[in-house]
Amino acid sequence: xxxxxKKELVLKQAKLAINFGVGVIAFASIWVxxxxxxxxxFKPEPTIVEFIPDSTEPESVSYFELDSADIENGIHVPTxxxxxDGCQDVMVTCGACHSLDLVTQNRATRDGWKEIIVxxxxxxxxxxxxxxxxxxxxxLAKNYAPENTGRRKNIENIxxxxx
Ligand code: HEC
Numbered sequence: 001x002x003x004x005x006k007k008e009l010v011l012k013q014a015k016l017a018i019n020f021g022v023g024v025i026a027f028a029s030i031w032v033x034x035x036x037x038x039x040x041x042f043k044p045e046p047t048i049v050e051f052i053p054d055s056t057e058p059e060s061v062s063y064f065e066l067d068s069a070d071i072e073n074g075i076h077v078p079t080x081x082x083x084x085d086g087c088q089d090v091m092v093t094c095g096a097c098h099s100l101d102l103v104t105q106n107r108a109t110r111d112g113w114k115e116i117i118v119x120x121x122x123x124x125x126x127x128x129x130x131x132x133x134x135x136x137x138x139x140l141a142k143n144y145a146p147e148n149t150g151r152r153k154n155i156e157n158i159x160x161x162x163x
Pocket of ligand 1: 090093094095096097098102103106116117120124125126127136140
């Protein structure tokens, strides 16, 4: 076997080193590049956590604070609710799913309000109101009773046109 001269040996090693370097760079580039195409390549498959409402009061129901700065003429301006005992509970509980306009624009007797609550519990996943139910019903029955203000009187003695 022919002896390699020192020069040739160095050259050969240099070539090997360059090949190796190019290989590493190429590999690294592909490696980096694939993350730009598949950023989630090594991330585990997301586990789909199904949200099963269990009809218990969510912990995070506190979107509304009864702040005295928001009260004008006995009305909590942001929600339109009449400020009275139980107002905060109604605000927090009944405002959790829908606008409180649904409360302020309705009038019902205590039984009527109870029916609305039961209806929401049976069909709309409203949770068991527990001790708050009495407080809420008291508030609604008192402030949003059928004969209360906020609703025009029935029209009487109208003279209808003959068409
Ligand atoms: C878990 C969610 C949820 C909560 C909490 C909730 N409701 Fe409802 N409520 C609904 C849904 C859903 C509807 C139907 C909305 C619609 O028709 O757009 C509804 C409708 C209503 C209506 C209209 C009923 C009708 O006949 O159209 C009233 C009044 C009402 N809610 C009052 C309340 C009161 C009072 C509370 C607090 C005790 C409350 N809601 C809390 C879900 C809820």
